[in-house]
Amino acid sequence: MNFCKLLIEWYLLNQRELPWRVTKNPYNIWISEIMLQQTRVAQGLPYYLKFVEAFPTVFDLAKASEEKVLKLWQGLGYYSRARNLHFTAKHVAQELNGEFPNTYKELKKLKGVGDYTASAIASICFKEPVAVVDGNVYRVLSRVFGIDTPINSTEGIKEFKILAEKLLDKSQPDLYNQAIMEFGALHCKPKSPYCITCPFQLECQAFQQGKINELPVKLKKTKVLTKYFNYLVILKEGKTVIQQRKGNGIWKNLYQFPLLETPKEVSEKEFEELPEVRELLGDNFKKINLFNKKPIKHVLSHRKLMVKFWVVTVNELPQAVSTKTFKVIAYPDITLYPVPVLIENFIENFNFTK
């Protein structure tokens, strides 16, 4: 069968109209590819539009502050993508005279650009015959060719890459790569794929063997760890304190209220007695008000956070404790800082007055 001919035929009839499909500018393609890593088109689309409006060229992105970049990225998740995006923009602007590399090999050297993204940019922008292998490609190929090698195993990654390279239409890799991904996203979906109208129905191994729901095979992921977060919302005359998350871990370089992590959930009585709370507030307050009686459950891919917000009015705002330093800000100015969705949700629910 002529796999890529059918695929491209399908694509030309069924593709979505998307803003990054009307350009071959590597800057735009790069932005879109980074944003769409592990992210649905519907979720990434508004961010792409905001970004290219705020930063029309790589030079605009390069001269922005990381805080502004993270603020525009807020809510999209996997924030290392935004930090790497900013780093690479500065590199391209300053070291490469604003011009993106035009080969897979050189593109892959850019921070945040891996095998998939380098292949996508090289093929779409420069028609280099390199095959993309994303979640869609794994699904389509595993089903059509009946491959049950786990897609996240070392052998699977190698096997699917080789097959993808073999199938690639080397005269129009840009069309082919986008076609197979779009086909996976719209037609050969994870659940309830449209096998009835599928152009590959006759030769699809999964369909012929009734294994549509068994493919692709993926090794089990690690279980989620539960953590208990206590945020102190410290107020004085319309001001509060926030801190920037440092080191490696979730939400690096984003802002939050002073955080106390505890081994388990703490009650209102226990909280005031915690040494860390005493260190932070001293005898500087009358009463700590628990904002949410039930902990807010905030679920990440590999972590479950049980979160309580504690609101307290003080006589003096703490500037620092031991290793942590705080930033004193007017409370309404908190909207200027990049924060995790968890904090953003609190800000929207917390009716700040006086």
Add this chain to the structure above:
DNA sequence: AATTCGGGGAT
């Protein structure tokens, strides 16, 4: 080779 990075939509 396994783990760590977010958030949301579909089922």
Add this chain to the structure above:
DNA sequence: ATCCCAGAATT
């Protein structure tokens, strides 16, 4: 609840 999304970097 569970799975997965135009994956990459780190351990």
